[in-house]
Amino acid sequence: MNNKIITIAAFFGMTAIIFGAFGAHALKKVLNVDQLVTFETGVKYQMYHALFLLFIGLNANMAEKIKKTILNLTILGVIFFSGSIYLLATDSLNTFNFKVIGFLTPIGGLLLITSWGVLMWNFLKKKA
Numbered sequence: 001m002n003n004k005i006i007t008i009a010a011f012f013g014m015t016a017i018i019f020g021a022f023g024a025h026a027l028k029k030v031l032n033v034d035q036l037v038t039f040e041t042g043v044k045y046q047m048y049h050a051l052f053l054l055f056i057g058l059n060a061n062m063a064e065k066i067k068k069t070i071l072n073l074t075i076l077g078v079i080f081f082s083g084s085i086y087l088l089a090t091d092s093l094n095t096f097n098f099k100v101i102g103f104l105t106p107i108g109g110l111l112l113i114t115s116w117g118v119l120m121w122n123f124l125k126k127k128a
Helices: 002-025 033-058 063-087 104-127
Strands: none
Touching: 002 033, 002 063, 002 104, 033 063, 033 104
16 A cells, blocks of 8 residues: 555656646746646645655555545545646636536545545544
C-alpha cells in the first residue's frame, strides 16, 4: 500500500509541476490574470495533496485501512477539485462549456477536507 501511495504522490507532484509550467508559460499568452490565478489554485492544491500523500505513504503509525481511505478520498478530491479548476480556468479556449462541471469543485474540496479529517481522527483516536 505504501508504494502505491508514494507512486500516486509522485505522479500528482510531477503533473502539478508540469501543469504549473504550462500555466506559467503557454497559458500566460492566452488567459487573463484571473484565469491564470484560478489555474494556479488548482496546481497549488494538487501539489499540497501530493505532499500530503507522501506523508501518508511514509508514515508507519497508520493502519492500512486508514491509509487506503485517505488515498481514495485524496485521489477523487484532487481529480474533482483541481481537475475541474483546470477545465474551468481554460473554458474560454474551447467550444465546450465546462461551467456545467463547476459543481465538482466543491465536492472535490469536501473530499480533500474529509481526507484531512480522517487523518486527524486517526491520531485523536490513538491519543485517547
